[in-house]
Amino acid sequence: MTAQSDAIRIINLVKRYGQTLAVDDLSLGVPQGSMFGFLGPNGSGKSTTIGCLTGMLDPTAGSVEILGSRFTAESADLKRRMGVMPETLGLFDPLYAHEFLAFVARMYGLEESEVRRRVSELLAALELTDARKTLAEFSTGMRKRVAFAAAVIHSPDVLFLDEPFESIDPGGVALLKQWLRRFTEQGRTVFITSHVLETVERLCDRVAIVTKPGKLVWQGDITVLAGEGAIHHDGRDFESLEALFLHLTGEKYAELNWL
Amino acid sequence: MNWKPMGALIGLRYKLMWAKTRSRGGKIALAAIGFLLAVLLAGVLTAGGVGAGILAIRSGQAERMAQAVLSHLFVTSVVGSLLLGFGMNSVFADAELRRFPLRERERFGARHFLGMADPFWLFVLALEAGLVVGLYVCGTYSFWYGAAAVMLLFVCGYLLTRLLGVWIERLMSTRSGSMVAVGLIMVLSLAPGTLTPILRKQPSLQAGILGVLQYSPPFAAAAAMTHQGAGAFPGLGLIAAWAVCLVAALVALERRPIARRQSARTAGVTWNGPLDRAAALFGPRMAPLVAHWLRFYLRNNRFRILYPFSLVLAAFLTYNIGLLLHVAGGLFVAALGGFPVVAFLGTSRIAVNQYGYVGGAFRRFFLFPTDPAASLRAGSYAAVLLSAAMIPPAAILWAAFAPRPLDPRVALMPAMNAVTVLFWFHGAGLWTSLYGPRRGDYDKALGNDLSLLGNIVFMGTVFACVALPMVLGPAVSPEDWWLTLPPAALAVAFYVASLRGASMAFLARRERLLAVLEGKA
Numbered sequence: 001m002t003a004q005s006d007a008i009r010i011i012n013l014v015k016r017y018g019q020t021l022a023v024d025d026l027s028l029g030v031p032q033g034s035m036f037g038f039l040g041p042n043g044s045g046k047s048t049t050i051g052c053l054t055g056m057l058d059p060t061a062g063s064v065e066i067l068g069s070r071f072t073a074e075s076a077d078l079k080r081r082m083g084v085m086p087e088t089l090g091l092f093d094p095l096y097a098h099e100f101l102a103f104v105a106r107m108y109g110l111e112e113s114e115v116r117r118r119v120s121e122l123l124a125a126l127e128l129t130d131a132r133k134t135l136a137e138f139s140t141g142m143r144k145r146v147a148f149a150a151a152v153i154h155s156p157d158v159l160f161l162d163e164p165f166e167s168i169d170p171g172g173v174a175l176l177k178q179w180l181r182r183f184t185e186q187g188r189t190v191f192i193t194s195h196v197l198e199t200v201e202r203l204c205d206r207v208a209i210v211t212k213p214g215k216l217v218w219q220g221d222i223t224v225l226a227g228e229g230a231i232h233h234d235g236r237d238f239e240s241l242e243a244l245f246l247h248l249t250g251e252k253y254a255e256l257n258w259l
Numbered sequence: 260m261n262w263k264p265m266g267a268l269i270g271l272r273y274k275l276m277w278a279k280t281r282s283r284g285g286k287i288a289l290a291a292i293g294f295l296l297a298v299l300l301a302g303v304l305t306a307g308g309v310g311a312g313i314l315a316i317r318s319g320q321a322e323r324m325a326q327a328v329l330s331h332l333f334v335t336s337v338v339g340s341l342l343l344g345f346g347m348n349s350v351f352a353d354a355e356l357r358r359f360p361l362r363e364r365e366r367f368g369a370r371h372f373l374g375m376a377d378p379f380w381l382f383v384l385a386l387e388a389g390l391v392v393g394l395y396v397c398g399t400y401s402f403w404y405g406a407a408a409v410m411l412l413f414v415c416g417y418l419l420t421r422l423l424g425v426w427i428e429r430l431m432s433t434r435s436g437s438m439v440a441v442g443l444i445m446v447l448s449l450a451p452g453t454l455t456p457i458l459r460k461q462p463s464l465q466a467g468i469l470g471v472l473q474y475s476p477p478f479a480a481a482a483a484m485t486h487q488g489a490g491a492f493p494g495l496g497l498i499a500a501w502a503v504c505l506v507a508a509l510v511a512l513e514r515r516p517i518a519r520r521q522s523a524r525t526a527g528v529t530w531n532g533p534l535d536r537a538a539a540l541f542g543p544r545m546a547p548l549v550a551h552w553l554r555f556y557l558r559n560n561r562f563r564i565l566y567p568f569s570l571v572l573a574a575f576l577t578y579n580i581g582l583l584l585h586v587a588g589g590l591f592v593a594a595l596g597g598f599p600v601v602a603f604l605g606t607s608r609i610a611v612n613q614y615g616y617v618g619g620a621f622r623r624f625f626l627f628p629t630d631p632a633a634s635l636r637a638g639s640y641a642a643v644l645l646s647a648a649m650i651p652p653a654a655i656l657w658a659a660f661a662p663r664p665l666d667p668r669v670a671l672m673p674a675m676n677a678v679t680v681l682f683w684f685h686g687a688g689l690w691t692s693l694y695g696p697r698r699g700d701y702d703k704a705l706g707n708d709l710s711l712l713g714n715i716v717f718m719g720t721v722f723a724c725v726a727l728p729m730v731l732g733p734a735v736s737p738e739d740w741w742l743t744l745p746p747a748a749l750a751v752a753f754y755v756a757s758l759r760g761a762s763m764a765f766l767a768r769r770e771r772l773l774a775v776l777e778g779k780a
Contacts, residue, residue, distance in 0.1 A: 088619025094558040106547035215442040
């Protein structure tokens with residue numbers, strides 16, 4: 001895969017918080033039109049990397065390119081083509097779902113008639129039609145759906161989803177997967193972090209695995225797993241993403257005699 | 260009672276407080292606490308505490324003096340805590356404590372022991388204890404009866420404040436709650452000014468009220484302090500009964516579930532409401548952000564209470580400072596400081612800590628294809644717009660009650676001062692939002708969750724409004740109307756410069772803000 005066809009390029013990214021190293025010289029490319037899984041154990045710098053990719057955090061060193069252009073916190077034109085579902089969801093709790101989505105759509109410069117149409121359609125599709133509840137009163141799963149809707153409402157070319165499926169019921173997850181597949185079929189790119197490895201295995205075509213502190217240990221194509229194949233690494237065959245992940249990040253075993 | 264986990268929780272509170280001193284802001288706060296302790300010591304030794312005790316003995320009316328001092332401290336601490344939020348922050352919510360093996364009464368005890376250990380309440384206790392020391396040192400009164408009385412009074416003061424706080428929170432969760440709360444605050448605020456002249460004219464009514472007050476906690480404490488042996492027991496018994504009743508009322512009220520506020524809307528959605536139309540004044544790029552911040556303010560319980568209350572407080576300050584000044588035209592001089600309160604009180608909490616109540620949603624502002632600092636400016640525009648909207652009604656009210664014949668300059672000068680304070684405060688608020696952020700609870704109607712810097716700006720502006728008429732005194736007259744123009748122009752210039760400067764500093768501060776707002780700093 002050449003650099004020209006990468007929707008996202010991370011080049012020698014380093015992020016430090018004071019003396020703490022969160023991301024260590026991370027370089028990777030995400031091909032356009034791919035569903036890319038970005039995996040790692042807790043504290044391995046996944047959210048920090050997404051923060052650098054979406055303008056929330058400044059890299060200490062290195063750079064990020066999105067859709068072929070250098071990305072910084074002030075890259076307004078690129079942000080117009082990006083959709084983000086942050087780990088914290090980024091919802092304004094006092095608002096109603098339609099108000100929040102309309103606010104987001106207007107911020108992306110959508111025409112008023114388009115704002116109303118897309119908000120209404122998203123609310124109906126995601127079953128968020130209870131207009132009496134503010135976002136603060138929504139359940140965790142419903143809040144996730146709203147955050148997902150906010151990420152896609154302006155029909156972006158690149159979508160960043162931080163833990164998108166947790167807390168959403170199976171019906172909702174199936175719907176989101178269906179939308180995401182169609183999204184990539186149209187040549188658009190999805191960058192997902194998740195701890196649900198089975199979902200990533202079924203959904204993503206490429207995966208990168210990082211360990212603490214934000215060090216890339218493996219990246220590659222995982223479509224072979226769908227066809228009963230195996231990933232060959234370190235002279236071993238791994239028949240599931242979970243097996244590979246545990247091998248790379250270190251399988252843990254601790255015995256507590258009181259537990 | 261299971262004291263061990265309760266002790267561990269109290270220990271945790273102080274560990275958390277100490278952990279905050281590791282940051283630069285924490286060190287500044289620690290220095291401020293040191294200063295407050297010095298003030299506390301001075302307070303204990305002067306009029307509020309030991310000094311009052313000495314004065315009580317020398318005047319020969321120890322009980323009457325003790326009643327006056329304790330009542331003043333009691334009312335001031337309760338009202339001050341409710342209005343300014345000091346001593347109202349809960350360290351742990353009941354829901355947080357449910358994970359531990361504590362029974363309901365143990366959770367109740369742990370929460371309120373922690374609440375009483377707040378520095379604000381310890382300061383009140385120190386002032387009350389000073390009176391006991393004064394009475395003991397200079398008189399022949401028992402130290403232990405006095406100490407028991409002030410401890411019980413301190414507990415009663417705390418419990419009453421909590422009770423009122425919980426009740427107001429419950430009230431605010433109902434649809435008409437904010438209107439009822441504002442009505443009650445208006446009645447309470449205006450009552451002293453209205454009742455004082457009536458009481459002066461009718462000594463019999465005064466005696467009747469004093470008779471009823473004998474059963475109040477401060478009067479009961481005063482009786483216990485200034486009587487010996489068995490004579491102290493009725494006072495102690497009465498105040499202990501108050502404490503028991505307040506605990507029972509607080510338990511009962513806390514058990515009542517909070518009604519979840521439901522929107523008046525039953526079906527359908529509104530796309531382009533009055534807030535969107537008002538925000539459209541700021542142009543198509545800023546309009547969605549300004550409309551968002553207007554909603555954010557207008558749905559906040561604290562704003563809903565403080566906004567109309569600012570009008571009441573302006574009237575209260577003008578009237579009472581005017582009485583204190585004892586000069587011709589005192590009301591006009593008082594209005595120069597009292598009136599401008601309307602220009603910042605309503606929006607004060609959010610304006611000086613703009614992102615403190617948005618939590619993780621702060622990230623959202625960086626995802627939009629705009630200058631991220633636009634959110635800071637838009638929030639400030641919304642606050643200025645809302646506060647400025649309160650100036651015309653206040654001006655009409657002032658014009659209606661100002662001394663006759665009405666000189667237009669007398670009407671203009673307080674309004675110009677309000678403009679000065681409006682732009683000064685909101686300009687300063689931009690800087691405190693960046694350099695003194697603190698994670699707060701958007702849903703809380705009461706409590707002080709501002710940072711030290713935020714409190715300095717807020718309290719400093721309130722103090723300036725109160726002190727200005729005192730400093731000016733009779734020196735100012737309507738002839739000097741033009742003197743109000745340069746400060747207003749300077750304040751506008753400061754606001755414009757702050758908008759630019761804070762916008763430039765915004766990106767550099769964002770990671771720090773994020774850490775504070777997401778509880779990582």
